[in-house]
Amino acid sequence: xxxxxxxxxxxxxxxxxPVLQATGVTMRFGGLTAVNDVSMSVHEGEIVGLIGPNGxxxxxxxxxxxxxxxxxxGRVDLLGSQIPxxxxxxxxxGMARTFQNIRLFGNMTALENVMVGRYCRTGAMAFTxxxxxxxxxxxxxxxxxxxxxxxxxxxxxxxxxxLARNMPYGDQxxxxxxxxxxxxxxxxxxxxxxxxxxPRETQQAxxxxxxxRDSGMAVVVIEHDMxxxxxxxxxxxCLVRGEVLVEGTPDKVQSDPRxxxxxxxxxxxxxxxxxxxxxxxxxxxxxxxxxxxxEGATE
Amino acid sequence: xxxxxxxEATVPDDSGRRRVPLSPSAAWTVTLVGxxxxxxxxFLSWSYTSDVLGDLSVSFxxxxxxxxxxxxxxxxxxxxxxxxxPLRRVAEWFDTGAAVRALSIGAAIYVVIxxxxxAYQSGGLVNVNPGGWxxxxxSLAMAIGSWEVRTAPEGDLLRFVLPSWxxxxxxxVLLAIVLFGAAxxxxxxxxxxxxxxxxxxxxxxxxxxxSRGFEWLGHIASRNRRVFSLGAFVVAFLFPFTQNxxxxxxxxxTQVIIFAVTALGLNIVVGLAGLLDxxxxxxxxxxxxxxxxxxxxxxxxxxxxxxxxxxxxxxxxTSATLGLIIGSPTLRVSGDYLAIVTLAFGEIxxxxxxxxxxxxxxxxxxxxxxxxxxxxxxxxxxxxxxxxVVAGIPLGRFANYYFLLLIVAVIVITIFTRLNNSRIxxxxxxxxxxxxxxxxxxxxxxxxxxxxxxGGAFLAGMAGTIKAxxxxxxxxxxxxxxxxxFLLAAVVLGGMGTVAGVFVGxxxxxxxxxxxxxxxxxxxxxxxxxxxxxxxxxxEGLVAxxxxxxxxxxxxxxxxxxxxxxxxxxxxxAKA
Numbered sequence: 001x002x003x004x005x006x007x008x009x010x011x012x013x014x015x016x017x018p019v020l021q022a023t024g025v026t027m028r029f030g031g032l033t034a035v036n037d038v039s040m041s042v043h044e045g046e047i048v049g050l051i052g053p054n055g056x057x058x059x060x061x062x063x064x065x066x067x068x069x070x071x072x073x074g075r076v077d078l079l080g081s082q083i084p085x086x087x088x089x090x091x092x093x094g095m096a097r098t099f100q101n102i103r104l105f106g107n108m109t110a111l112e113n114v115m116v117g118r119y120c121r122t123g124a125m126a127f128t129x130x131x132x133x134x135x136x137x138x139x140x141x142x143x144x145x146x147x148x149x150x151x152x153x154x155x156x157x158x159x160x161x162x163l164a165r166n167m168p169y170g171d172q173x174x175x176x177x178x179x180x181x182x183x184x185x186x187x188x189x190x191x192x193x194x195x196x197x198x199p200r201e202t203q204q205a206x207x208x209x210x211x212x213r214d215s216g217m218a219v220v221v222i223e224h225d226m227x228x229x230x231x232x233x234x235x236x237x238c239l240v241r242g243e244v245l246v247e248g249t250p251d252k253v254q255s256d257p258r259x260x261x262x263x264x265x266x267x268x269x270x271x272x273x274x275x276x277x278x279x280x281x282x283x284x285x286x287x288x289x290x291x292x293x294x295e296g297a298t299e
Numbered sequence: 300x301x302x303x304x305x306x307e308a309t310v311p312d313d314s315g316r317r318r319v320p321l322s323p324s325a326a327w328t329v330t331l332v333g334x335x336x337x338x339x340x341x342f343l344s345w346s347y348t349s350d351v352l353g354d355l356s357v358s359f360x361x362x363x364x365x366x367x368x369x370x371x372x373x374x375x376x377x378x379x380x381x382x383x384x385p386l387r388r389v390a391e392w393f394d395t396g397a398a399v400r401a402l403s404i405g406a407a408i409y410v411v412i413x414x415x416x417x418a419y420q421s422g423g424l425v426n427v428n429p430g431g432w433x434x435x436x437x438s439l440a441m442a443i444g445s446w447e448v449r450t451a452p453e454g455d456l457l458r459f460v461l462p463s464w465x466x467x468x469x470x471x472v473l474l475a476i477v478l479f480g481a482a483x484x485x486x487x488x489x490x491x492x493x494x495x496x497x498x499x500x501x502x503x504x505x506x507x508x509x510s511r512g513f514e515w516l517g518h519i520a521s522r523n524r525r526v527f528s529l530g531a532f533v534v535a536f537l538f539p540f541t542q543n544x545x546x547x548x549x550x551x552x553t554q555v556i557i558f559a560v561t562a563l564g565l566n567i568v569v570g571l572a573g574l575l576d577x578x579x580x581x582x583x584x585x586x587x588x589x590x591x592x593x594x595x596x597x598x599x600x601x602x603x604x605x606x607x608x609x610x611x612x613x614x615x616x617t618s619a620t621l622g623l624i625i626g627s628p629t630l631r632v633s634g635d636y637l638a639i640v641t642l643a644f645g646e647i648x649x650x651x652x653x654x655x656x657x658x659x660x661x662x663x664x665x666x667x668x669x670x671x672x673x674x675x676x677x678x679x680x681x682x683x684x685x686x687x688v689v690a691g692i693p694l695g696r697f698a699n700y701y702f703l704l705l706i707v708a709v710i711v712i713t714i715f716t717r718l719n720n721s722r723i724x725x726x727x728x729x730x731x732x733x734x735x736x737x738x739x740x741x742x743x744x745x746x747x748x749x750x751x752x753x754g755g756a757f758l759a760g761m762a763g764t765i766k767a768x769x770x771x772x773x774x775x776x777x778x779x780x781x782x783x784x785f786l787l788a789a790v791v792l793g794g795m796g797t798v799a800g801v802f803v804g805x806x807x808x809x810x811x812x813x814x815x816x817x818x819x820x821x822x823x824x825x826x827x828x829x830x831x832x833x834x835x836x837x838x839e840g841l842v843a844x845x846x847x848x849x850x851x852x853x854x855x856x857x858x859x860x861x862x863x864x865x866x867x868x869x870x871x872x873a874k875a
Contacts, residue, residue: 105733
């Protein structure tokens, strides 16, 4: 136990119950173990980074946390109570996410996209929607106001009426974050929020994540941009072949020889991990593709 | 109408190249001369014999066929004056050059068809009088000249706001034109004149669309939403009074409304939630069968005879239940698989109705014979079968049902629009767009899909209960797959996700085969062709929702340029 670990431990204890506590999460696809016994805790007001070479299982781990996959083993607790592996239940419990390959509702306006995020926090049913009583109107108005507020928060206040698919790439990433925030989460999971961004946009994304943290939410970020992640995070986990290789402060992880080896020396080994490697590279290919097609559309 | 649309739409809109060897000012003059000749020709005799297309043989007494051309000519002259002349400011907002082209080409097609009809029906081109030839020369001059009459409007139509009373007046006049136009069109006895009028109406509609007139009317309608919907209802309400007790057109009108209401239910499922349902007619059938079984017909199979409002509720709920039953297992599959399962469901419904005849199961439907002799509806002594005279105008059986259906339509439209503009509607569209993302954002995907199925079925079942009484009998062969396909065609043709579009689509699909008997034989061919052309030239449907318009025309150059600029600026900043 190093001194850094000790100080972390005490800081964690001081913060009380962790917002997120994943214990021994394991995900197997047939014979392939994509995520192996990963534990992670995130505390209030903390930004945690998740790094690792392609195919390390980062996105799979995210999918396990958010209920898109049902983990083979392990449990996920949010604010001290276990959450069932169903996407809806996860959102209602207070955990929202963005996707590596942007998955906005392309043919809805930016405002509508964010309003969809309010779905699980509003309750108007069919009958009330048809009758349109004062309660319905109030709720609808609040939904709209809150959505606009969130668009302003991420800096898209002026693009409210634009179709999501027609927005520039960086704006789409921010819109996805606004949509996630609309679910009133305690914890936001961001899957490569700066992929394909230029340095300026990356800087803006960084500022935005600090803003989210400052408004009282915890954040987990997957990212390949090391400068970005080491500037941003309070704590970094390095995942290699589905297992936690190193965990600690950015300084500690940055200087760890194993991390450097995993990224540079171990590049060939990644190819052997065919199942996960294909899974992850598929996703990143899809992301590249959507990026390109977007660029194509704007030309 | 497709004959009007295709030449227009295939020409790319670059005004740099000349298509005819005329300078813009010469082209303008040629078009103007052509229009004047066309106007003059309408006061001359077109035909030697008097029994073709009404009567075209009298000079200085234009009949309807000629008046349409008179209107075309005058409109072209007015539009030309906006291209170069005293009305120039209009061309800053509206693409009047495109309107001139649409009207001119429409007029040329119209005159050619008219002359061919005259020659064909009265035995040769000899019977075409000088007036007819003058009209041909005039309209062809217009068509040729108009190719180089170009305008480039620049103003943003959202900012083209007139005083609100003028806008309301525009809405009222427009709706009045629709009412009298529809009444006149339906009143035309012969198919030849009807086809000519369709060409004329098509040219007008195309001129409005190309000159951005529809876009402006759309802005007006959304600014004066209440006036517009109230006006539309009043027009629909007044329609029977224009028919002088004639049942023929009212019968078509009731068919259109039933079809439209059912298609609107389908629009929830297909247009909003994005679930392809190919067996939708079964839900209409379920409602109709319930109404028939519970009616006082001698062939009804159920002893319980509740009042009609109860029957309506039972029919709608039965349909909705069927929707739930078919939905809960099948909604786990999606896309093509869902289409196949629903297609099968439609057939299962028809075959079941065919077999519940007492031999293969309980006798509920009398099998292939169906349930005939369903009595007229009777609300508190108001007999729907009798003719009632209101303000001196007799309103027959179909008019009575028409009014009832109109009320149902209003209810259904209200339900549709209000659900669409609510949390639930947003959830549906989100599911259509990306089911996984919707789920990850906390949308109750399965519940909403099921509700779309049940809700759509509810509306169709409601329409079905009235249809049973209107058609007097119910039999399984009314609910074949082809009807489901037609419902889907109405939704696609009119515009997915819109109310007005569905009504336009339903009107076209029901009206054309009724009015054009020669179309009736080839209607599948023609509708297929129409859908193919639609997919090519206007995939968002005739009346597109804002959203779908953007969806299919996202390669908007202006927007793309703007985004590009922002990108370049950002990159430069980043480099610096």
